[in-house]
Amino acid sequence: MTTYFITGIxxxxxxxxxxxxxxxxxLACGVRTTTQKxxxxxxxxxxxxxxxxxxxxxxxxxxxxxxxxxxxxxFAKPASPHLAARLENRTLCLDTLTKAxxxxxxxxxxxxxxxxxxxxxxxxxxxxxxxxxxxHQYPAIVVTSARLGSINHTLLTLEAISAxxxxxxxxxxxxxxxxxxxxxxxxxxxxxxxxxxxxxxALLLTLPDxxxxxxxxxxxxxxxx
Numbered sequence: 473m474t475t476y477f478i479t480g481i482x483x484x485x486x487x488x489x490x491x492x493x494x495x496x497x498x499l500a501c502g503v504r505t506t507t508q509k510x511x512x513x514x515x516x517x518x519x520x521x522x523x524x525x526x527x528x529x530x531x532x533x534x535x536x537x538x539x540x541x542x543x544x545x546x547f548a549k550p551a552s553p554h555l556a557a558r559l560e561n562r563t564l565c566l567d568t569l570t571k572a573x574x575x576x577x578x579x580x581x582x583x584x585x586x587x588x589x590x591x592x593x594x595x596x597x598x599x600x601x602x603x604x605x606x607x608h609q610y611p612a613i614v615v616t617s618a619r620l621g622s623i624n625h626t627l628l629t630l631e632a633i634s635a636x637x638x639x640x641x642x643x644x645x646x647x648x649x650x651x652x653x654x655x656x657x658x659x660x661x662x663x664x665x666x667x668x669x670x671x672x673x674a675l676l677l678t679l680p681d682x683x684x685x686x687x688x689x690x691x692x693x694x695x696x697x
Contacts, residue, residue, distance in 0.1 A: 476583070485616065492524055496689055506542070506584070508542050545564050609639075611638070615679075675696060
């Protein structure tokens with residue numbers, strides 16, 4: 473049983489699409505896989521990110537989705553979790569999150585736990601996302617992109633993860649934002665060389681624009697997971 477934490481270099485980096493495609497790809501090679509959303513903001517009754525995962529995986533909502541295990545906390549305000557919870561006079565209980573994660577992980581080979589925004593987003597006024605995942609030592613998967621500024625944001629994210637001695641399992645390069653070929657190619661090449669030098673055991677995966685290739689899956693090796 474392994475739980476991977478999927479974070480982005482910023483909000484709207486493509487975490488939900490990367491998580492769903494990764495789950496589909498792992499299922500395709502025989503790895504019992506499910507997904508969870510750490511906390512959802514900007515929704516009221518159901519997690520749109522979990523719905524995106526299931527659509528990409530090609531499966532209907534699961535019993536765990538219906539029971540609320542795949543997203544224990546949903547807040548209406550599209551904001552940082554600490555603010556969204558405060559506006560509703562609710563408490564985001566970290567023990568409840570952990571219990572749900574452990575329950576899902578026990579039922580699967582791999583659990584992909586998608587965060588909200590980047591690693592330094594506050595879950596509560598006292599606990600950052602990075603505090604929480606470091607407490608549990610979840611291997612990290614970082615979703616980056618081809619946008620201008622992505623090198624800086626990616627390296628800052630990797631520095632933060634390394635400072636907490638978290639293992640970096642993979643970086644996913646989301647090509648959806650490839651609007652400038654020069655920037656995209658240079659960003660990918662720079663990150664590939666940086667990972668080879670500083671994180672030689674980390675995987676580097678490229679996620680194409682799936683609106684143009686909706687059947688895309690990665691050909692993964694089970695020994696890497």
